Amino acid sequence: xxxxxxxxxxxxxxxLNYLIDATKENPKRGFGSDRTAIWGLQRPPMLEEYxxxxxxxxxxxxxxxxxxxxxxxxxxxSSQVEFSVDASNEELIDILPKYGLVLKLKIEDEDSFxxxxxxxxxxxxxxxxxxxxxxxxxxxxxxxxQFVSLYLPMGHIKSTMKNDExxxxxxxxxxxxxxxx
Numbered sequence: 001x002x003x004x005x006x007x008x009x010x011x012x013x014x015x016l017n018y019l020i021d022a023t024k025e026n027p028k029r030g031f032g033s034d035r036t037a038i039w040g041l042q043r044p045p046m047l048e049e050y051x052x053x054x055x056x057x058x059x060x061x062x063x064x065x066x067x068x069x070x071x072x073x074x075x076x077x078s079s080q081v082e083f084s085v086d087a088s089n090e091e092l093i094d095i096l097p098k099y100g101l102v103l104k105l106k107i108e109d110e111d112s113f114x115x116x117x118x119x120x121x122x123x124x125x126x127x128x129x130x131x132x133x134x135x136x137x138x139x140x141x142x143x144x145x146q147f148v149s150l151y152l153p154m155g156h157i158k159s160t161m162k163n164d165e166x167x168x169x170x171x172x173x174x175x176x177x178x179x180x181x
Contacts, residue, residue: 002095008063011141012070018144019074019180026177029168030156036164038171039156041148041178043077044125051080051104052126052151055113058086059132062095067141068130071151076179080125082106084113126151152178 003009022041030037044052052072056065065083072081082104085092093107108116117127128151141147155176159167 003063003066005063007141008066011144012066014141014144015067015070015147016074018148019071019178022145022148023075023178023180026179027156027172030158034162036159036161036167037156038168040154042153042155042176043075043178044080044153046080046175049123050125051082052128053117053124054081054083055127055129056083056085056089056092057110057129057132058088060086060089060092060130061133062092064133065092065130067147068128068151071148073181075152075181076175077152078181084108084116086110086113 003012027038027040030039044050054065054068072078083096084106085096085108087093087107087109096105117124121127157171161167
């Protein structure tokens, strides 16, 4: 993937480092209660046709969306995202399939996108419109953990029993937990 801005490339490295660290042991064991808890980063809800929808407008560049692609394509959440690209954004329409970055890609104008979200909005876990960088450079980056939390949920589950190892073993293997691809 050809990310032209060095700051964006560096941020993508930091996002990847965060994901590697956060998923090294995921889920994690909770402590300090009479219940047994596990918690960690999760995939979006794993319901058929229920995914995150990322809208990429006419002037949005690969540099603008690279960190978002990384979140999904570096993890087991890649099948749970759909990208909607404005029909006039020929650069991204050409690039995305070339690199195999998107499993679900819809090319549509803004009106079609808005109508689809109005009609089928309940079928999406998250709908995000990616802003275009104002001067051609992306320069403001949130902390990686904060950025990840915009797109991927953090959650926990609890057993009502203390030290419930059977619970930890069973639910720790759930596909809901985020893993590196």
